[in-house]
Amino acid sequence: MFVTAAYAQQSTTTEGADAHDAPAAGEVHTETGVAHEGEHGSGVFPPFDSTHFASQLLWLAITFGLFYLLMSKVIIPRIGGILESRHDRIARDLDEASRMKGEADAAIAAYEQDLANAKAKGHSIAEAAREDAKGKASADRAAVEAELAKKISAAETRIADIKSKALADVGAIAEETATAVVKQLIGGTVTKTEIAAAVKASAGN
Amino acid sequence: MSNDPTHQFLINKIVPIEIGGIDFSFTNASLFMVATVGAAAGFLYLTTSQRGVIPTRMQSVSELSYEFIASMLREGAGSHGMKFFPMVFSLFMFILTANLLGMFPYFFTVTSQIIVTFALAVFVIGTVLLYGFYKHGLGFLKLFVPHGVPGALLPLVVSIEVISFLSRPISLSVRLFANMLAGHITLKVFAGFVASLSAFGALGIGGAVLPLLMTVALTGLEFLVAFLQAYVFAVLTCMYLNDAVHPGSH
Numbered sequence: 001m002f003v004t005a006a007y008a009q010q011s012t013t014t015e016g017a018d019a020h021d022a023p024a025a026g027e028v029h030t031e032t033g034v035a036h037e038g039e040h041g042s043g044v045f046p047p048f049d050s051t052h053f054a055s056q057l058l059w060l061a062i063t064f065g066l067f068y069l070l071m072s073k074v075i076i077p078r079i080g081g082i083l084e085s086r087h088d089r090i091a092r093d094l095d096e097a098s099r100m101k102g103e104a105d106a107a108i109a110a111y112e113q114d115l116a117n118a119k120a121k122g123h124s125i126a127e128a129a130r131e132d133a134k135g136k137a138s139a140d141r142a143a144v145e146a147e148l149a150k151k152i153s154a155a156e157t158r159i160a161d162i163k164s165k166a167l168a169d170v171g172a173i174a175e176e177t178a179t180a181v182v183k184q185l186i187g188g189t190v191t192k193t194e195i196a197a198a199v200k201a202s203a204g205n
Numbered sequence: 206m207s208n209d210p211t212h213q214f215l216i217n218k219i220v221p222i223e224i225g226g227i228d229f230s231f232t233n234a235s236l237f238m239v240a241t242v243g244a245a246a247g248f249l250y251l252t253t254s255q256r257g258v259i260p261t262r263m264q265s266v267s268e269l270s271y272e273f274i275a276s277m278l279r280e281g282a283g284s285h286g287m288k289f290f291p292m293v294f295s296l297f298m299f300i301l302t303a304n305l306l307g308m309f310p311y312f313f314t315v316t317s318q319i320i321v322t323f324a325l326a327v328f329v330i331g332t333v334l335l336y337g338f339y340k341h342g343l344g345f346l347k348l349f350v351p352h353g354v355p356g357a358l359l360p361l362v363v364s365i366e367v368i369s370f371l372s373r374p375i376s377l378s379v380r381l382f383a384n385m386l387a388g389h390i391t392l393k394v395f396a397g398f399v400a401s402l403s404a405f406g407a408l409g410i411g412g413a414v415l416p417l418l419m420t421v422a423l424t425g426l427e428f429l430v431a432f433l434q435a436y437v438f439a440v441l442t443c444m445y446l447n448d449a450v451h452p453g454s455h
Contacts, residue, residue, distance in 0.1 A: 045211060046211055048319060054228055055232055059231065067242040070242075071291050071298070072291035074250065075250060076290065080271070082253060083268060
């Protein structure tokens with residue numbers, strides 16, 4: 001009953017108003033459901049009060065036009081510029097970073113190369129030193145062995161000398177001994193030739 | 206203040222101006238249009254004045270709204286539609302600021318006036334029509350002839366398309382206007398219940414708690430609606446502009 005009363009009042013008031021608004025006003029009458037006290041000038045639901053339409057349109061055109069100009073001439077270029085410069089800055093920083101990364105990679109590669117070279121060089125030096133040492137050691141050994149062999153052969157010849165000399169002396173000693181033995185046993189003398197023959201005969205046995 | 210929920214939509218003359226017998230008075234509605242422009246432009250201008258590469262919080266808000274509308278328009282109307290960016294951005298910021306300003310008690314809601322929203326909708330549709338015919342000539346009329354429709358159905362489909370196109374300015378304006386109007390009336394009615402119930406003594410005050418909670422919840426909802434309607438208006442503007450840029454692509 002609330003609404004219908006309001007509707008009745010609404011429809012009577014809008015009939016007098018601009019014919020253009022009448023259907024629109026009828027559409028939303030339920031929202032005006034609280035009764036009008038007729039306290040406002042025209043008695044029309046305020047948003048549909050056409051007496052202010054011209055003023056509203058004019059001031060909307062002025063204010064929105066100004067706003068549009070401000071946006072398109074000042075604000076949008078400015079924010080666009082900020083975003084653009086940030087975008088550029090980030091792109092530049094990324095480029096710089098990738099360039100630096102490239103440099104770092106190159107430095108690492110150079111370092112690795114140097115390291116490999118140094119390793120190879122060190123290896124070859126060590127190898128050479130070892131070869132050297134080995135050669136020297138074997139030369140030393142050969143020299144020592146040769147000397148030893150010389151000494152051994154010298155010693156052997158001396159031994160052979162001494163042995164042959166000793167063997168040669170054995171006959172003379174035996175003759176002297178035999179002479180002394182015969183003298184002691186028989187008391188007579190035996191000729192040197194007889195003794196030598198006897199020694200020779202026993203040595204021959 | 207009156208308890209009449211429609212009182213808040215009343216227009217009062219502040220500076221009466223009359224040109225050629227037509228009333229162009231500076232009214233409270235005009236004042237809040239100026240306030241909307243001042244608040245929106247002032248916010249965007251001041252927050253971006255540092256031009257920081259690393260944005261402050263407030264600068265991020267401005268940048269986010271810029272990028273939000275830019276991506277909306279790019280998705281809606283493609284890269285060719287970007288020439289309308291100032292228009293969509295201005296519309297969105299103007300409607301959003303007007304809606305949010307209207308949430309202050311005793312403030313006038315510019316977008317609760319059908320003539321204002323209708324003018325904005327006509328601006329959008331007018332731009333679509335002008336640009337469409339300017340760019341594509343009569344080829345723009347392909348908009349009303351969808352692809353792959355059998356010849357027999359064509360008259361019916363074309364008339365439906367024409368009607369739907371003609372209803373766009375109405376739906377665009379009424380959606381925004383009705384949402385703001387209904388929301389503010391509902392708020393006022395529930396807030397009015399709180400006042401009138403608490404006049405009935407202790408029991409009334411106890412009973413007033415419910416509409417009070419309702420008012421609080423509705424206030425939150427209205428902030429959502431204030432943003433949402435500005436968003437919807439901007440999205441639909443992008444879609445309609447897409448028709449002007451690429452007619453016959455739907």
